[in-house]
Amino acid sequence: MIQESQEKCPCGIGIAYSACCAPFIEGADNAPTAEKLMRSRYTAFTRAAIDYLMKSHHSSTRPVREKNSIRQWTQSVQWIGLTVINSDAGQANDNTGMVEFKAVYMEEGQLKAIHEQSLFRKEKGMWYYVSGQHY
Numbered sequence: 001m002i003q004e005s006q007e008k009c010p011c012g013i014g015i016a017y018s019a020c021c022a023p024f025i026e027g028a029d030n031a032p033t034a035e036k037l038m039r040s041r042y043t044a045f046t047r048a049a050i051d052y053l054m055k056s057h058h059s060s061t062r063p064v065r066e067k068n069s070i071r072q073w074t075q076s077v078q079w080i081g082l083t084v085i086n087s088d089a090g091q092a093n094d095n096t097g098m099v100e101f102k103a104v105y106m107e108e109g110q111l112k113a114i115h116e117q118s119l120f121r122k123e124k125g126m127w128y129y130v131s132g133q134h135y
Contacts, residue, residue, distance in 0.1 A: 010046040011039035012082045025052045030127070034090025034097030034120035037127040039082065042103055046079040058121060058128035080104040080111070095122050 009020035021043040023029035024036070031037035037056060044052045050071045054062060063070065083102045090097015100117040116132040 009039075010043045010079060010082070012084075013039065017043070024056075025049050027052075030125070031056075032092050032127075034094075034118075034122075034127050035084060035087045035099050037120060037129065038099040038101060038118055039084070041129060042079075042082045042101070045074050045103075048074040050074070056127075056129055058123075058130045061131055076107065077112075078106040080106060090120055090127070096120065097122075097127075 007017050009015060009017040009022075011021050013020055021040040024031045024040040025044050025047070031040055041053060041056055043049075044056075048071055050067055053070065054064065054067060057063065081104050083104075085100040085102060086098075087100075088098040090099060097120045098117055099120065101115075103114045103116075105112055105114075115135040117135070118132040119130045120127050121130050122128070
């Protein structure tokens with residue numbers, strides 16, 4: 001069995017979880033770019049890390065009332081992989097950014113995908129997911 005510190009991060013970058021998304025999800029560091037935040041949010045979905053998903057969701061659109069249903073859903077699906085299609089702005093010196101991605105998962109024996117263009121906003125030095133347009 002691969003130790004958690006050695007397992008590849010689900011976000012697809014190809015490095016160990018402990019050196020990739022773990023510092024963001026566990027609160028030791030903040031994602032430096034919109035894309036890193038998006039990747040860490042995908043990883044949080046794969047781990048049902050609902051507190052991080054709520055914290056990294058902008059307060060103006062945070063789905064607090066759906067927290068339990070989101071947790072149940074993330075635990076009911078099998079995450080297959082993430083592909084980042086495009087990233088626009090969202091760098092360390094930007095205040096907004098867009099990331100288009102496709103996340104593939106299995107639900108009740110069916111292969112499904114979320115294809116979304118996500119809007120991110122940086123406030124007080126921290127990136128937040130604001131909203132997404134689904135395709």
